[in-house]
Amino acid sequence: MSNTNPLSNAQIRAFLGAHPWSDSIHIFDEVGSTNTLAKELGAKGAPSGTVLIADRQTGGRGRLGRSFLSPGDMGMYFTLILRPECRPQELMHLTCAVAVAMCDAVEAAFGFRPGIKWTNDLVVGTKKLGGILTELTLNPKNGMVDCAILGIGINCRQNAEDFDESIRNMACSARMVTGEDADRNLLAAEMIRALHRMDADLFTGKDAMLSRYRSHCITLGKEISILRGDDVFHGTAVDMDAEGGLIVRLVTGEIQTVTSGEVSIRGLYGYI
Ligand code: BTN
Secondary structure, three states: OOOOOOOOHHHHHHHHOOOOOHHHEEEEEEEOOHHHHHHHHHHOOOOOOEEEEEEEEOOOEOHHHOEOOEOOOOEEEEEEEEOOOOOHHHHOOHHHHHHHHHHHHHHHHHOOOOEEEOOOEEEEOOEEEEEEEEEEEEOOOOOOEEEEEEEEEEEOOOOHHHOOOOOHHHEOOHHHHHOOOOOHHHHHHHHHHHHHHHHHOOOOOHHHHHHHHHHHEOOOOOEEEEEEOOEEEEEEEEEEOOOOOEEEEEOOOOEEEEOOOOOEEEEOOEOO
């Protein structure tokens, strides 16, 4: 496919209009990982609201040490640095808040609303549209959060054959959903807008955000497998707790709450 939709700082700013973060958007042709770069810039004092977007990543990272394939001219590889003044335990709900914000952004840009596979995947039907990798850096002197690194990858312009064979039957793109090319500059502007609102409500709007998350979460009510290291547990996802943890009734009858950092969730018959 020819590059008809290059990432452009000027276009993103034009879509965004006057916005507190519009001067801190940085576009790169290629990086290893925008999250890794964000950590480096955060350590050097980059301000809250710094946005890094790459056309391609050579070492895109996902949760649990997985890689996130990030070919050029196709996807949105986006990282936002925030600097909330809090302890890390107060940000257990952060990935959920980013996921809800991304549903808003995708709907505003492309006119459809993804579902959320707990905890950090955006899905359409049974296929993955994107994923979120949130990472925290801490101030070693007091253990408080130094930076929250919000990494988001969204498949935009791929056709099915553009995906590696290993993920083709599990992945989709905005283009595949709408049948139209997906403007990455418009999406970037909507992501910045939605994340700015999320940041403003991060602590005051937690309950309302989690109730929106629940309504989008396709995992609730499903029979799932929980993969924790080499162990596999089977059960039903029954609810979420006040921090976004998943409450699961195991087949043994035992109730367990799982947090996103530790487990991978699979449907009984595959990804969903
Ligand atoms: C996942 O699916 O497990 C999360 C994927 C997160 C990918 C994004 S792309 C931008 C940012 N930089 C990275 O290296 N990862 C995140």
